[in-house]
Amino acid sequence: MRIIIVGAGAIGLLYGARLAIAGTDIVMLARKEEQAEQLRKEGIKLTGHGGGQTAVKVSASTIDGYLPAGDERPDWIWLAVKQAHLDETLAGHIGRLGADGSPVLALQNGIGHMDALRKVLQETQLHAAVTTEGALRGDGQTVRHTGRGTLTFGCWPRSVENASKSQNLLLTTLIAAGIEASLSNEMEDVVYHKLLVNAVINPLTAISGVRNGELPADPNRLRWMRALHEESNRILIAAGMAGNQDAWERLLRICEATAGNESSMLRDVKAGRKTEIDWINGGILRLAERLHLPAPMNEAVYTLIKTLHTN
Ligand SMILES: NC(=O)C1=CN([C@@H]2O[C@H](COP(=O)(O)OP(=O)(O)OC[C@H]3O[C@@H](n4cnc5c(N)ncnc54)[C@H](OP(=O)(O)O)[C@@H]3O)[C@@H](O)[C@H]2O)C=CC1
Ligand SMILES: CC(C)(CO)C(=O)C(=O)O
Structure with a gap:
């Protein structure tokens, strides 16, 4: 399973580290080359909850400079930026990253972003996610897990169909990584x-x-x-x-x-x-x-x- 995480902030680093520890192929896309380089060299340092500090290797690039290795398409693209970062330029990048049909998962608090994304990413399989985990970013590669919670995700807009293969695969991957997660048909x-x-x-x-x-x-x-x-x-x-x-x-x-x-x-x-x-x-x-x-x-x-x- 390969997941591109756009936004190497608190929540992106937290999920990136936890999934990478469990063997998921994680690509972190940051805004600045300085942070991407630091992540490539030293990985993500995760502290809190489990006790000490764990460092885990991930791939990393800037969002502008990212070129996928070979023709491997990501299984998922996660948006872990803040609401204010979701502008037209970023939507253009997401459209490009997901051009081969990769589903997109948006982790923002608040409302308005899903409908805005839907308007610009008309062909994309969009998913909303709500997380009650707590994460606090230190420097560009360090994140503290400040509170355990759950991740609930599902199609946006609502789908009456049963969970898709990609949804089930993600759910299994999350659970295997020790992340409490569930699927919902009632994301609104x-x-x-x-x-x-x-x-x-x-x-x-x-x-x-x-x-x-x-x-x-x-x-x-x-x-x-x-x-x-x-x-x-x-x-x-x-x-x-x-x-x-x-x-x-x-x-x-x-x-x-x-x-x-x-x-x-x-x-x-x-x-x-x-x-x-x-x-x-x-x-x-x-x-x-x-x-x-x-x-x-x-x-x-x-x-x-x-x-x-x-x-
Ligand atoms: N932290 C938490 O515990 C929780 C957060 N959330 C929600 O998750 C979302 C993310 O929050 P959080 O992780 O705390 O926020 P952060 O500010 O820690 O992280 C956002 C990250 O997005 C990066 N970013 C901004 N624009 C781009 C871009 N164009 N390309 C790539 N990266 C970009 C920022 O980079 P840079 O630093 O360079 O600006 C930053 O690293 C929010 O909507 C928040 O409400 C939900 C539940 C819990
Ligand atoms: C639940 C709460 C209030 C926890 O701090 C939160 O989600 C936030 O700070 O944005």
């Missing part, structure tokens, strides 16, 4: 449920400057959480998400399970990077507008995060 629902979590934890931790576990510990923050959760839940249910009586408790459990984590949005704000707010609360605002529903809480956090960006 899975994506919406993850969005409901990110829409509350990410902006509120970034605005308050606290770790996930500290968010519900303060009564004022808890009130914000509840109001933002209720509004987002209402909008997502109206958009087609299956309601879940346990949604609020699940959110609190995630805060507890990831208590020591800084959310990705808090980290982006601290590092002065563009956040994924446009595809998280911005995505909910677009749904609310389409459904003519009020969304004052989402508007408030969206605007606040945008203000933090500007500053």
Whole structure:
């Protein structure tokens, strides 16, 4: 099994390392030659969870300079970049890499990217993936596994057909690598449920400057959480998400399970990077507008995060 992973950041390095350790042929495509060279020379260094540090060899190149060896087509192409990186140029590269029919798996949090990719990659077999693993990048070749989770993936848009051969092959490869994974025919629902979590934890931790576990510990923050959760839940249910009586408790459990984590949005704000707010609360605002529903809480956090960006 050969997988091209586009984006050698936290999540790309985490999956790249874990799959390569299990014998999968991994090709990491980075943005910069400096990082690609470092990966070719020294491999990926994985730390956390399993104990010490493991270094694993992978192939690596820049996305611009990548030329496949021989005529071997990749079995899968994984997109492990952030939402903001998914521009026309990158879509052009993905179209080229997948020209022989390789399926594409997109791992982004938030919404909007799958439909945007569908528009430009009309012939490509697209899959959405939702991961609850936690990964933190160190330097260009080091990644820390900060929390164990699962990977759920499936066709986008929804397919009524049984799992394809390539889906089953990927599932078997993931499980053999010790990665908890499952296939779903209801990816929109899975994506919406993850969005409901990110829409509350990410902006509120970034605005308050606290770790996930500290968010519900303060009564004022808890009130914000509840109001933002209720509004987002209402909008997502109206958009087609299956309601879940346990949604609020699940959110609190995630805060507890990831208590020591800084959310990705808090980290982006601290590092002065563009956040994924446009595809998280911005995505909910677009749904609310389409459904003519009020969304004052989402508007408030969206605007606040945008203000933090500007500053
Ligand atoms: N980290 C986590 O624990 C989790 C992340 N996710 C989601 O996964 C996605 C990726 O997140 P994460 O890995 O944390 O993000 P990172 O910022 O760590 O990684 C993104 C990587 O993409 C690279 N990149 C950007 N543009 C290109 C390009 N044109 N070609 C090749 N590489 C490119 C960046 O390179 P450069 O550094 O050179 O800019 C960077 O290495 C996000 O949508 C996130 O929400 C979901 C669940 C958990
Ligand atoms: C679940 C959560 C909030 C864990 O930190 C996350 O996905 C993120 O930070 O983006």
